[in-house]
Amino acid sequence: MAAQAKRGPGRPARLSRDTIVQAALALLEREPGEPLTVARIAAEAEAVPAALYRHVASLDDLLDAVLGQVLGTVELEIRRGAPWPEQIRDWMISLRAHLLRYPAVLPLLGRHGRTSPAWLDVASVLIGILERAGLFRADLARAYLWILETTCGIAMQEASLPLPEQIENARVSLTEMSPEGRARMARLGSHLVRLDGDAFFAFVADRTVEALVALAARGR
Numbered sequence: 001m002a003a004q005a006k007r008g009p010g011r012p013a014r015l016s017r018d019t020i021v022q023a024a025l026a027l028l029e030r031e032p033g034e035p036l037t038v039a040r041i042a043a044e045a046e047a048v049p050a051a052l053y054r055h056v057a058s059l060d061d062l063l064d065a066v067l068g069q070v071l072g073t074v075e076l077e078i079r080r081g082a083p084w085p086e087q088i089r090d091w092m093i094s095l096r097a098h099l100l101r102y103p104a105v106l107p108l109l110g111r112h113g114r115t116s117p118a119w120l121d122v123a124s125v126l127i128g129i130l131e132r133a134g135l136f137r138a139d140l141a142r143a144y145l146w147i148l149e150t151t152c153g154i155a156m157q158e159a160s161l162p163l164p165e166q167i168e169n170a171r172v173s174l175t176e177m178s179p180e181g182r183a184r185m186a187r188l189g190s191h192l193v194r195l196d197g198d199a200f201f202a203f204v205a206d207r208t209v210e211a212l213v214a215l216a217a218r219g220r
Contacts, residue, residue: 015047017055017065024066028102033159036066036104063108068118070105074098076125084133085209091126092147092205096155103159109152123148133216143212150208154201163197 023045024036034040038059042049056062078090099106109119123144130143161169171189174182 015045015051015055020045020052020055020062021065021069024062025069028066028070028104032101032103034104036063036108038062060111060114063111064114064116064118067105067108067116070102071116071118071122074122076122078125078129084129085213087129088126088133088147088212089205089209091129092151092208093201095122096151096158096201099152099155100158103155106152106156106159130212133212134219135212135216136219139215139219143215147208147212150204154204158197163195163200167192167195 020041024041027034027036027040027044038049038052041062042052045052052062056065074095076091077094078087082090109116126147127140127144130140130147135143157166170185170192174185177185
């Protein structure tokens with residue numbers, strides 16, 4: 001997505017808003033799990049941190065521009081003409097897949113005092129689908145937040161620690177548990193190890209859709 005052009009020997013860096021954003025995107029692609037900082041972006045752009053502020057108004061402005069580039073490429077593979085429950089499932093699965101490709105952007109979506117406009121645009125697609133399901137007012141608000149928080153929460157957890165590692169870490173800690181707790185966990189062990197992230201999230205999406213169908217039916 002980001003093509004980073006390095007300057008030649010003896011040539012001054014051509015710094016612009018676009019090259020700064022492209023430098024940030026290059027970092028996301030090369031080191032997707034590392035946080036974006038002004039210092040790292042400046043080093044990637046071969047500039048000093050202070051120089052960036054001649055082209056971006058603030059750190060929030062820079063991060064919004066980066067998120068706009070990342071989220072602008074979200075391929076929400078929502079099947080046109082499909083029933084709304086299938087579109088909800090498509091939204092959840094395709095958004096999770098995209099966020100996991102760029103895990104460093106997850107903490108940037110809702111920063112203190114700021115939510116990315118590009119993120120809200122992506123989330124607004126969900127509202128349209130829920131309205132087609134016949135959900136309005138309080139039911140619409142609850143369903144929207146439920147799906148959004150579920151999808152992002154699981155993606156954030158997976159980005160910090162993939163599901164297989166979560167399960168393995170729990171297995172290693174069994175010996176330090178109480179006998180009662182260890183006995184309860186032992187009943188799940190052989191089943192948990194067969195789970196993977198995609199299969200688990202598909203289960204979550206299916207159960208979410210089932211509950212939404214019931215909610216929409218109740219409102220009719």
